[in-house]
Amino acid sequence: MAEPKATIPTAGSSVNQQQPTKIIGFLVIPNFTTIGFASAVETLRMANLAARKPLFRTLIIAADLEPVAASNGMRVLPDYSIGNAPKLDMLFVVGSNPIVSNHSTRPLLNWLRRLAHDQVPLGGICTGSHLLARADLLKGYRCTIHWEDIEALKERFPGIIISNQLFELDRDRYTCSGGVASMDMTLALIAREPGGRDIAAHAAELLLCDRVRGAQERQRVPLRQKLGTSQPKLSQIVAIMEANLEEPVSLEELASLNEVSVRQLERLFHKHLQRTPSQYYLELRLSRARQLLLRSESQVRDIALACGFISPAHFSKCYSRFFGVSPIGERKQVASLH
Structure with a gap:
């Protein structure tokens, strides 16, 4: 027909x-x-x-x-x-x-x-x-x-x-x-x-779609948009962190690059992100590691190095403390669901 x-x-x-x-x-x-x-x-x-x-x-x-x-x-x-x-x-x-x-x-x-x-x-x-x-x-x-x-x-x-x-x-x-x-x-x-x-x-x-988004729009809202224009230094610091997960930048370097003291840097993070700079940086690295763990076939050792951890053991300890399960354990749990 x-x-x-x-x-x-x-x-x-x-x-x-x-x-x-x-x-x-x-x-x-x-x-x-x-x-x-x-x-x-x-x-x-x-x-x-x-x-x-x-x-x-x-x-x-x-x-x-x-x-x-x-x-x-x-x-x-x-x-x-x-x-x-x-x-x-x-x-x-x-x-x-x-x-x-x-x-x-x-x-x-x-x-x-x-x-x-x-x-x-x-x-x-x-x-x-x-x-x-x-x-x-x-x-x-x-x-x-x-x-x-x-x-x-x-x-x-x-x-x-x-x-x-x-x-x-x-x-x-x-x-x-x-x-x-x-x-x-x-x-x-x-x-x-x-x-x-x-x-x-x-x-x-x-479809009750009040705004059709264009292809050029990004998937995630950058931190600078969440904070508005009032905290350009904090947004810049976080951008540097996100771009340097494999080889983390020290707090002293972050402060120097953005022309603030380490103390000012810590106050910015406490006030606007409710955590220390080190905690926030670690969370960024662990979040990236989790994406690679669950959505790639990379070895745990390679993921640890790609996210700035000195050894698989150190990575596993930090991961377990933050997510409540070891990297290998979580990968096995997800695999069992499919």
Whole structure:
């Protein structure tokens, strides 16, 4: 049976242009992120309502036809497997949370490569970028991923251009950081269609989205924005800390670089962050270590060194004291959940 035709209004024209419904596939990986998946699918549905035409048809695709569990335990039933999926106009990979490398099987990677060879635009939602990178489909493209996974992606694929923006639309590769950022990305893609700007705006209204964020917006709110403009020195000091986790800068150096005394430095941290500079610096290093521990395959020894700890034993002691579980223990706990 022929695909239904959708009428997409053309900007500046009183005559509607006939265009076929676009078939958008969503490849769901076990432990996929529900919010990223639903935000994209629902945005496409609202676009159809806004246009009063079936502009988009969404399909759920998986490695096989078995139900796929999301990271919150919810299960979805695929419409197709990668073996019998129909021709697609676009595919989004909805990645697992956290990243699990054994989900990227050879048949799955080869299927993605065939789509790319057939010039099907490919996208990644949340950790979907990681799977596209494993398929060697992001070289030469700008991409993004959830902020917790940026360092792991950089470490695993050093040749890839990775940003910390909400989403990246680079030619025929569309990636977003996950969560509700997939709604922002999908609205931006809808706006690219003929007459799509008005449709995207109406869809955003139906979604009760009062502000459509642009691709250039960052995923995390920098400390300087949380503090406002009244504490430029504190913001600068924290920025230096964040940029020097592998080889921590001493308090004396931090104070000297920012033309304050160590005592003034300590007062700033106590007043605005309710902890000492050393405590805050340690928390930054431990938080980065936890991201690498849970979202990469790096050895504990390598993670300890990358986050400025003098030895794995010292790292394990600090980690256990702060998180209440050892690094190896936490990695095992997370692995047992998947």
